[in-house]
Amino acid sequence: MEDFRRIADEVAAAIAAGRLRPGDRLPPQRAFARRRRIAGSTASRVYRELGRRGLVVGEVGRGTFVRAAERAPAPALAEPAGARVDLELSQPAVPEQNALLAAGMERLLRPDVLNAALGPVGVAGTAAAREAAAALLTAPGLRPDPSRVLFAGNGRQAIAGAVAALVPPGGRLAVEALTYPVVKGVAARLGVTLVPVAADEHGLRPDALADAHRAAPLGALYVQPTLHNPCGTTMPWRRRVEIAGALERLGLNAIEDRVWAFLPADAPPPLASAAAGRTVLVDSLSKRLAPGLTLGFAVPPAGLAGRVAAALRSGGWGPARFALDAATGWISDGTVDAVVRAKRADAAARRRIVAERLAGAAVRSAPCSYFCWWDLPPRWRAETFVAAAARRGIAVTPAAAFVAGAGAAPRAVRLGLASPPLDALARALDVLAEIAAGAPDDVPVD
Numbered sequence: 001m002e003d004f005r006r007i008a009d010e011v012a013a014a015i016a017a018g019r020l021r022p023g024d025r026l027p028p029q030r031a032f033a034r035r036r037r038i039a040g041s042t043a044s045r046v047y048r049e050l051g052r053r054g055l056v057v058g059e060v061g062r063g064t065f066v067r068a069a070e071r072a073p074a075p076a077l078a079e080p081a082g083a084r085v086d087l088e089l090s091q092p093a094v095p096e097q098n099a100l101l102a103a104g105m106e107r108l109l110r111p112d113v114l115n116a117a118l119g120p121v122g123v124a125g126t127a128a129a130r131e132a133a134a135a136l137l138t139a140p141g142l143r144p145d146p147s148r149v150l151f152a153g154n155g156r157q158a159i160a161g162a163v164a165a166l167v168p169p170g171g172r173l174a175v176e177a178l179t180y181p182v183v184k185g186v187a188a189r190l191g192v193t194l195v196p197v198a199a200d201e202h203g204l205r206p207d208a209l210a211d212a213h214r215a216a217p218l219g220a221l222y223v224q225p226t227l228h229n230p231c232g233t234t235m236p237w238r239r240r241v242e243i244a245g246a247l248e249r250l251g252l253n254a255i256e257d258r259v260w261a262f263l264p265a266d267a268p269p270p271l272a273s274a275a276a277g278r279t280v281l282v283d284s285l286s287k288r289l290a291p292g293l294t295l296g297f298a299v300p301p302a303g304l305a306g307r308v309a310a311a312l313r314s315g316g317w318g319p320a321r322f323a324l325d326a327a328t329g330w331i332s333d334g335t336v337d338a339v340v341r342a343k344r345a346d347a348a349a350r351r352r353i354v355a356e357r358l359a360g361a362a363v364r365s366a367p368c369s370y371f372c373w374w375d376l377p378p379r380w381r382a383e384t385f386v387a388a389a390a391r392r393g394i395a396v397t398p399a400a401a402f403v404a405g406a407g408a409a410p411r412a413v414r415l416g417l418a419s420p421p422l423d424a425l426a427r428a429l430d431v432l433a434e435i436a437a438g439a440p441d442d443v444p445v446d
Contacts, residue, residue, distance in 0.1 A: 004045040007036060008053070011046070015055055015066055023084050023393050026056060026064045084393040085428040090370045090416035091291045094342040101289065101339075104330045113325070121321040123312040125151040129324050132331040133297050137283060139261070141269030144281070148305050150298045150312060151324060155259050155284025157317035158296030159222070160186045162255045162280045165304065165311040167192045167219030174212055174221040176204050178402040178410075180229050180257065183222055192219070196404040203228065203235035206246035213250050220253045226267045227260035230402045230414040231373045232365035237268035244275035253304065258283045262340050263347055263368045277301045280308060285327055287370075288340055295323045344368055350417040350425060357429035361436065370418040376411045377436055384440045385413060392435065394428050 014020045026032065026047070033043035047064055050056040058064045065084065108117055124130070130146040137144050152158040159182065167173050169191035175183060177196040187194050195218060198208040204223055212218060223243070225235040235243075247254055256271045256279050272279040281299040296319075300308040312318060330336050347368045354363060354372055365372030376385055382398040389396050397416070400409035415432075417425060 004042050004049060007038070007042075007046045008049040011050060012053065012055055020066050022066050024066045025062075026066070028063065085424055086395050086419045087415045087417070087425075087428060088395045088397045090287075090418040092287060092343050092346065092370050092418035093290060094339065094346050096342055097290065097339045100335050101330065104333055104335050105326065107329055108322070108326060117322045117325040119321055121151075121319060121324055123150050123152070123309050123318045125149070125319065125324055126328070128332075129328045132328045136331050136336060137258075137281065137297060137299060139267075139270050139273070141273035142276075142281075144299045148299055148302065150300070150305070150309055151319040152296035152298060152312055152317045153319055154294035155257075155282065155286060155296040156182050156186070157312070157315070158282040158284065158298040159183060159255065159257065160190070161308055161312035161315055161317050162282055162298055162300070163187065163192060163220070163222070164190055164315060165300075165307040166253050166255065166280070171219035172216060174209060174218045174252075175404045176223065176228065177404055177407060178230060178399070179222070179404045180224065181401050184404065194404045196407060197221075199231075199233075201233065202239045203233055204239075204243065206239075206242045209243070209246050209252075210250060213252065218250075218252055220255060221247070222255045222257065223271065224257045224260075225271050226258060227263060227366055227369055229260065230371060230397070230399075232369045232371060234264065234267055234366060235271075240268060240271045241274050243271060244278070247275050247278045252278065254279045256281050259287055260369070262288050263344055263370070264366060265344065265368075272299070277303065280304060285336075288336055288343070289327075289330070293323060293327065295319055295327050347417070349422065353422065353426050354415070354417065354429060357426055358433055361433065371414055371416050374413050374415060376413065378411070379439055380411060380436065381440070382409060382411055382413055385435065388435050388440065389432060392431050394431060396432070 011020070027035065029043040029047055030040060032046070033040045036043070047056065051058065055067055056064050057067045108114055129151065130149045133149045134144045134146040152161055163173060163186055167190070172193045172195045173187055174195045174197050176199050184194060195212050197212050198205050203225060209221065225240055227234055254271060254275060258270060258281060261267060261270070270281060272281045278301065282297065284296040285293050298308055298312065347370050351365060351367050351369060354365065358374070362375035363372050376382065382400065386396055386398045397414045398409065399412040399414070402414065403409045420428060
């Protein structure tokens with residue numbers, strides 16, 4: 001059998017010679033073993049040796065990659081490389097959360113509790129789950145009635161259920177001109193037309209909402225008043241009151257998405273507190289806890305509860321009992337509060353890195369946000385900047401992904417800050433600042 005160190009030396013030589021570049025993915029170990037005609041165990045030892053030397057890094061679910069070395073300055077449009085730093089998705093996780101969540105799972109391992117948790121459940125959940133969810137969703141000026149709390153498989157399904165309940169196929173749903181991309185997909189699948197409504201620095205404008213409704217009747221409004229995605233703005237209380245007044249005058253109902261509202265400790269009361277009879281509040285646990293924990297909440301006013309419940313049931317968007325029971329325990333025993341505190345601190349640390357590494361750039365975000373909006377220098381189009389970033393191994397999201405309707409996309413990108421480790425985030429932002437300081441035509445394209 002060939003010595004694994006000699007094979008590792010050959011791979012290391014290929015990396016040193018540039019035949020394998022930073023970001024290149026090595027073959028799966030099984031394929032590597034076949035090519036080299038060696039045992040699978042030997043291939044595994046080769047990969048471990050390369051990792052020990054600091055030449056490669058394994059990424060769960062993706063494979064083994066040549067580790068990025070310090071780069072010399074390069075033109076913005078260099079040769080492409082596989083994306084290694086994900087600033088597209090924003091799925092926050094903190095080191096302490098797994099231990100906290102694991103402790104809460106012990107109760108579910110009792111045979112009697114597990115037997116119940118593996119059974120069916122409806123969109124109304126259980127009495128304990130409704131009480132826990134009502135406590136979790138309580139905010140200044142709002143204490144949801146537990147009897148009106150409904151559950152979905154995840155936050156996206158809660159949104160879909162609310163849209164389906166309020167807007168008929170062929171109807172019109174008002175949204176901020178830049179909106180959560182999932183809503184675009186939900187609307188398309190439900191046969192609903194999105195109507196972009198202008199916003200200013202305080203959020204969606206009530207006069208623009210009224211104009212859109214006069215042009216053609218709207219079915220409802222979808223809005224993110226707190227930590228709007230992608231802009232990161234938080235609507236002040238006065239604007240929320242103005243929106244509530246417009247809803248009442250126009251006879252419209254609203255869907256208030258509060259998925260990021262757990263981060264700021266000093267946000268104004270929810271829109272639902274000012275427009276209690278006209279607002280379906282939706283939220284989820286995926287950002288608070290973990291993306292793999294899929295449980296959504298919908299809290300409609302009494303007059304809409306039956307419609308929203310029926311939409312969730314008919315769409316097949318109800319919760320899984322196991323997730324419901326696990327979440328109920330984590331809410332009740334304080335685990336969710338502990339994880340939220342850790343994530344607030346983590347988000348603030350990441351936002352400080354942005355302020356340091358992109359100082360002077362036109363970046364908009366809240367101090368506690370896990371994403372930010374970057375208005376690019378005039379010489380850059382968003383799509384060109386995204387391509388340039390991808391060629392340096394960084395994935396960012398162009399403004400066009402958030403544009404509702406057929407309007408022109410701003411020269412901007414959204415940066416999701418949650419996914420990479422802090423040091424990787426800092427390095428990635430340095431690279432993006434370098435790209436922005438250059439020009440798109442640094443290298444001619446053949």
